[in-house]
Amino acid sequence: MVAPLTIALDAMGGDHGPEVVIGGAGLSRARHPDTRYLLFGQEDTIAPLLEADSGLAENCEIIHTDVAIPMDAKPSQALRKGRWKSSMWLAIEAVRDGKADAVVSAGNTGALMAMARFCLKTLPGIERPAIAAIWPTVASECIVLDVGANVSADTRQLIDFAVMGAAMARGVFGLERPTVGLLNIGVEEIKGLEDIRSAGAALRTSEPPFDYRGFVEGSDVGMGAVDVVVTEGFAGNIALKTAEGTARQIAEYLRAAMNRSLLARLGALLAQGAFRALAEKMDPRHSNGGIFLGLNGIVIKSHGGADATGFASAVDLAYEMAHGRLVERIAENVEKFHTKLDIDDVA
Secondary structure, eight states, rough: OOOOOOEEEEOOOOOHHHHHHHHHHHHHHHTTEEEEEEEEHHHHHHHHHTTTTTHHHHTTTEEOBBBBOOOOOHHHHHHHTTTTTHHHHHHHHHHHTOOOOOOESSSSSSHHHHHHHHOOOOOOOOOOOOOOOOESSSSSSEEEEESOOOOOOOOHHHHHHHHHHHHHHHHHHOSOOOOOEEEOOOOTTSSHHHHHHHHHHHHHHHHOOOEEEEEEEEHOOOOOOOSSEEHHHHHHHHHHHHHHHHHHHHHHHHHHHTTTTHHHHHHHTTHHHHHHHHHHHHHHGGGGOOOOOOOOEEEEOOOOOOOOOHHHHHHHHHHHHHHHHHHHHOOOOHHHHHHTTTTTGOO
């Protein structure tokens, strides 16, 4: 029997605040009825929204605070002024104190990372956390990291990202030996920045706890060439947002083409089932949620502009990661691989 979980929710985070958070929690609970929620935010705003869903209300506890982190706040400012009393900090603190198994927030990404790192600390051997995202592919899905936590990454950090991403793939996809690739401008070993080439050389010769496939290019990501794609946050964030924009662009192209003529509209009517399946596959709301890997706790970042469906996907991810013992898996993999690689000798 699956043990019940408690998930802490920053009810004041994001562009739409408690309405989306409560709606998303309700959708996720329909899929995971054993979940309990701690809602951090303004009680007089949250309580009326809960009244509309008595089943959800029975499994929620509101922890009141008037302080919310602005979406445009600088991480240092948020950490200095929002500690100990903001909805974001209190939600993270619940994980640290063992009151919750995971935390989900749609709030300021920089503030969330700064607070989570300060409050939860990084796992032994991890220099920097990374944000990992689940990416739809032609084959199925893959994990891409880092997608925004670090503007750059050196050889050691790229190797750590690979180990953490593989651990996540085992928990999410149920793979014993996930395939991993380093994102590069070409597949040849002589191409790319020095840190990428050095990381590739180390992984090729060190027998990592995954199937290392070498360098992959941007066009390989969507084709599902590997289960885990490793890069630094600058390129990863650009790739993620380019893919989301391309999905919206294709949707607009299809919509325009289907309304171009009477014959086109008739064809669209006949193919509406196929178009619905395509829309479902390309809908970024169903892959919403980036997880902060490398922390001593599970922290999920939802898109700030997500609707209830999108936020529910982030809550679902928190549920899966908690049940998959993600933190323990990463800690075990990092310790074993660092011992084998002698990570201190990596440039």
